[in-house]
Amino acid sequence: MAANYPLLVRDALVKALGIDPANRPLVKQATDMVSASARTQLHDLVVANPAIIGTTATVSLLAEGNIDSANKGQIDLTVEEANRKVKDQQLEWMKKLTETGAMAKQFNTGLFTYGASSRPEAAGIGVAALGSLYMMLIVLALALPIGVAASIYLEEFAPKNRLTDLIEVNINNLAAVPSIVYGLLGLSIFINFAGMPRSAAVVGGLVLTLMTLPTIIIATRAALKAVPPSIRSAALGLGASKMQTIFHHVLPLAMPGVLTGTIIGLAHALGETAPLLLIGMVAFVVDYPGSPMDPSTALPVQIYMWANEAERAFVRTDFGCDHDPLDLPRRHEPWRNPVAASL
Amino acid sequence: MARSALFDVNLNVRENTVTALIGPSGCGKSTFLRTLNRMNDTIDSCRVTGKITLDDGDIYDPSIDVVELRARVGMVFQKPNPFPKSIYENVTYGPKIHGLARTKAELDGIVESSLQKAGLWNEVKDRLHESGTGLSGGQQQRLCIARAVAVSPEVILMDEPCSALDPIATAKVEELIHELRTNYTIVIVTHSMQQAARVSAAHRHVPPRQSRRGERYRQDVHQPG
Numbered sequence: 001m002a003a004n005y006p007l008l009v010r011d012a013l014v015k016a017l018g019i020d021p022a023n024r025p026l027v028k029q030a031t032d033m034v035s036a037s038a039r040t041q042l043h044d045l046v047v048a049n050p051a052i053i054g055t056t057a058t059v060s061l062l063a064e065g066n067i068d069s070a071n072k073g074q075i076d077l078t079v080e081e082a083n084r085k086v087k088d089q090q091l092e093w094m095k096k097l098t099e100t101g102a103m104a105k106q107f108n109t110g111l112f113t114y115g116a117s118s119r120p121e122a123a124g125i126g127v128a129a130l131g132s133l134y135m136m137l138i139v140l141a142l143a144l145p146i147g148v149a150a151s152i153y154l155e156e157f158a159p160k161n162r163l164t165d166l167i168e169v170n171i172n173n174l175a176a177v178p179s180i181v182y183g184l185l186g187l188s189i190f191i192n193f194a195g196m197p198r199s200a201a202v203v204g205g206l207v208l209t210l211m212t213l214p215t216i217i218i219a220t221r222a223a224l225k226a227v228p229p230s231i232r233s234a235a236l237g238l239g240a241s242k243m244q245t246i247f248h249h250v251l252p253l254a255m256p257g258v259l260t261g262t263i264i265g266l267a268h269a270l271g272e273t274a275p276l277l278l279i280g281m282v283a284f285v286v287d288y289p290g291s292p293m294d295p296s297t298a299l300p301v302q303i304y305m306w307a308n309e310a311e312r313a314f315v316r317t318d319f320g321c322d323h324d325p326l327d328l329p330r331r332h333e334p335w336r337n338p339v340a341a342s343l
Numbered sequence: 344m345a346r347s348a349l350f351d352v353n354l355n356v357r358e359n360t361v362t363a364l365i366g367p368s369g370c371g372k373s374t375f376l377r378t379l380n381r382m383n384d385t386i387d388s389c390r391v392t393g394k395i396t397l398d399d400g401d402i403y404d405p406s407i408d409v410v411e412l413r414a415r416v417g418m419v420f421q422k423p424n425p426f427p428k429s430i431y432e433n434v435t436y437g438p439k440i441h442g443l444a445r446t447k448a449e450l451d452g453i454v455e456s457s458l459q460k461a462g463l464w465n466e467v468k469d470r471l472h473e474s475g476t477g478l479s480g481g482q483q484q485r486l487c488i489a490r491a492v493a494v495s496p497e498v499i500l501m502d503e504p505c506s507a508l509d510p511i512a513t514a515k516v517e518e519l520i521h522e523l524r525t526n527y528t529i530v531i532v533t534h535s536m537q538q539a540a541r542v543s544a545a546h547r548h549v550p551p552r553q554s555r556r557g558e559r560y561r562q563d564v565h566q567p568g
Contacts, residue, residue, distance in 0.1 A: 009544055100500075160387070231424060231426065231427075233385075233418075235426075237380070237413060238414075238415035239410050239412075239437065239440065239493070239494060240440055240492070248436070253427065
């Protein structure tokens with residue numbers, strides 16, 4: 001469905017604002033007020049409903065990020081026009097369009113459905129949320145059964161000797177390893193050695209599984225230890241085998257503790273950014289990943305990346321920090337920039 | 344460090360009688376009792392030598408299935424320890440794992456007869472699906488006895504079953520033990536001479552550990568009045 005969609009936008013604006021189409025600089029200023037994502041927006045509209053071709057339809061398009069900021073009063077208008085992202089002419093048009101009702105403030109639901117974008121108005125957490133969901137499913141599917149099985153073995157079946165003591169100490173130590181070290185491990189084992197794809201949710205999920213396992217094992221072992229021995233004797237005394245005793249009585253009683261450990265581990269994994277930096281999940285991902293093998297990113301990584309963007313709208317909508325976006329050099333002085341300082 | 348808790352023990356337990364073991368704390372009564380259904384197996388460092396026979400079969404023979412043995416030799420513990428499940432599930436757990444009942448009706452029958460044997464049926468028949476842990480201490484202990492009875496064991500071992508109960512509950516449990524002896528062989532550990540006399544056809548005195556070497560269990564047979 002290739003077509004000159006920006007032309008449609010331009011013609012509509014020229015008509016609405018009453019500009020001379022031959023005045024190229026003025027037309028450019030006008031088209032700059034609409035997000036460049038309008039092109040894909042119109043394209044998607046036509047693909048979804050080809051019958052729309054040749055008709056006249058009213059379509060809502062996103063405003064450009066700086067126009068949006070100006071509309072919300074977040075741009076300092078006392079700055080000289082040449083140094084301002086929003087020109088006087090555009091401000092005038094904004095006023096006109098608002099009066100005719102052609103421009104209005106709306107909640108941008110794309111925040112929840114769009115992927116990464118260099119334009120704040122077209123950026124969203126949808127893609128990152130799906131990446132995080134894939135990783136959490138992988139972590140849950142791997143860490144919970146492996147963690148619970150390991151705890152049951154260590155707590156109920158393994159002989160108490162020097163080897164199991166050593167294993168216990170090591171598991172406790174693993175729980176305290178900085179998460180970025182797990183990222184290094186994942187990079188060298190899953191990507192360099194096993195040849196798995198970079199930036200993929202499956203690698204992220206595996207790394208976070210390794211990170212979550214010790215938490216789950218420690219919590220599960222504590223929960224198993226807390227089950228009163230009288231319950232075990234009661235079941236054994238009735239002739240239940242060791243397996244039956246554990247799976248019918250001990251594990252159900254330990255379940256609340258197991259789930260608490262799992263939730264803490266998952267929440268920890270969900271908020272983790274550092275290991276994902278190393279396995280390439282700090283990626284500019286625009287499209288939804290079709291499977292865990294596709295490039296994807298994660299929610300905390302998305303927030304981290306937005307925090308590094310220069311546009312006012314990124315910073316404002318994400319952090320609400322008060323900072324002059326036009327004074328670019330100062331952004332790189334951390335003591336002047338609360339965002340940089342907090343990272 | 345290996346230490347022997349019991350040494351040179353020789354004891355006959357007669358069928359369908361109540362045999363009471365009495366002796367001071369720490370002399371090894373419970374340890375002895377636990378050898379009778381191999382509950383000591385769960386303690387890694389515990390070792391048993393010698394021979395214990397049940398109907399001429401050595402229960403420490405390697406070919407013996409402990410699970411089957413424990414179904415034949417049930418146990419009631421010092422503290423009431425019902426599972427944190429409903430009364431019904433507490434009683435049916437044993438029959439279920441041993442495959443004693445095929446249908447719900449059979450299970451219901453086992454629950455009723457076991458609770459009746461334990462003298463608990465009239466008290467709980469209307470709330471079989473409430474938690475077993477919500478009962479009073481005495482009721483809980485009788486529930487544990489019903490649970491043990493439900494798998495139709497030949498022998499029931501009781502490790503101070505009344506020590507956590509008040510006198511009224513104790514009296515009920517004692518009466519129950521007295522009645523159960525017609526169908527089951529019961530070995531009970533107790534601290535109270537009176538209780539031993541009340542419930543048992545025979546009681547054996549376990550001498551304190553210090554004097555155990557070379558000494559045998561005295562078989563003081565006491566015939567209740």
